[in-house]
Amino acid sequence: MAPSILAADFARMADDASNAIEAGGDLLHLDVMDGHFVPNLTMGSDMCRCLRRALPDVFLDVHLMVEDPEMFLEPLAEAGASHFTFHIERLQGDDARRLADRVRDTGMSAGICVNPPTPIEPVLEVAEAFELVLVMSVNPGFGGQAFMPEVLDKVRAVRSAEGDRIRVQMDGGVGLDTASRCIEAGADVLVAGSSVFGRPREDRPGAISHMIVF
Ligand code: DX5
Numbered sequence: 001m002a003p004s005i006l007a008a009d010f011a012r013m014a015d016d017a018s019n020a021i022e023a024g025g026d027l028l029h030l031d032v033m034d035g036h037f038v039p040n041l042t043m044g045s046d047m048c049r050c051l052r053r054a055l056p057d058v059f060l061d062v063h064l065m066v067e068d069p070e071m072f073l074e075p076l077a078e079a080g081a082s083h084f085t086f087h088i089e090r091l092q093g094d095d096a097r098r099l100a101d102r103v104r105d106t107g108m109s110a111g112i113c114v115n116p117p118t119p120i121e122p123v124l125e126v127a128e129a130f131e132l133v134l135v136m137s138v139n140p141g142f143g144g145q146a147f148m149p150e151v152l153d154k155v156r157a158v159r160s161a162e163g164d165r166i167r168v169q170m171d172g173g174v175g176l177d178t179a180s181r182c183i184e185a186g187a188d189v190l191v192a193g194s195s196v197f198g199r200p201r202e203d204r205p206g207a208i209s210h211m212i213v214f
């Protein structure tokens, strides 16, 4: 379970983030948006640095929804990010493989992400160069959108091509009513924003365990 801090209270970030880990989150998902690749602005390496300082041992999974992911590689690595996922819509083929190698050179693991309208084939072509494939189940940019079940076939395709070697993550509209479908299709990392942070704190442990045990 990867609580997405986009849905946290930005004025109480460290407190909300550590609460999500105490509630059963395994890692934290950070959405970096640049106002160009998606029509929203969120956070960047400064937020990552502050979270790393507040939570030294937590795995920080950064999702780059930006026009130029390379621009953010060194700043995020220096800020203590653990993982770096960029979009196949921005880099394909050898360009994507090269950036994955550079991500690993910094000590992070590398992920490749695919938006709902984009076919899975360009991802399958480069998947061997990555530790994780992120299948978006909403059009990226905002939390709280409805899950798009038609992307589940992409999860199945990645799992059948790559077997257990790779992590398959889903992001967008994952909640109590959709998590089981993601897991049945082969996903093993679930990002959840509003279905975690949108609840009162006392309800978060129950919500997280419901999503992974059903
Ligand atoms: C959407 C982001 C997600 C977002 C998910 O563009 O990539 O990580 O926080 O939010 P929910 O879980 O509310 O759909």
Ligand code: ZN
Binding pocket: 004, 029, 030, 031, 063, 171, 191
């Ligand atoms: Zn995300």
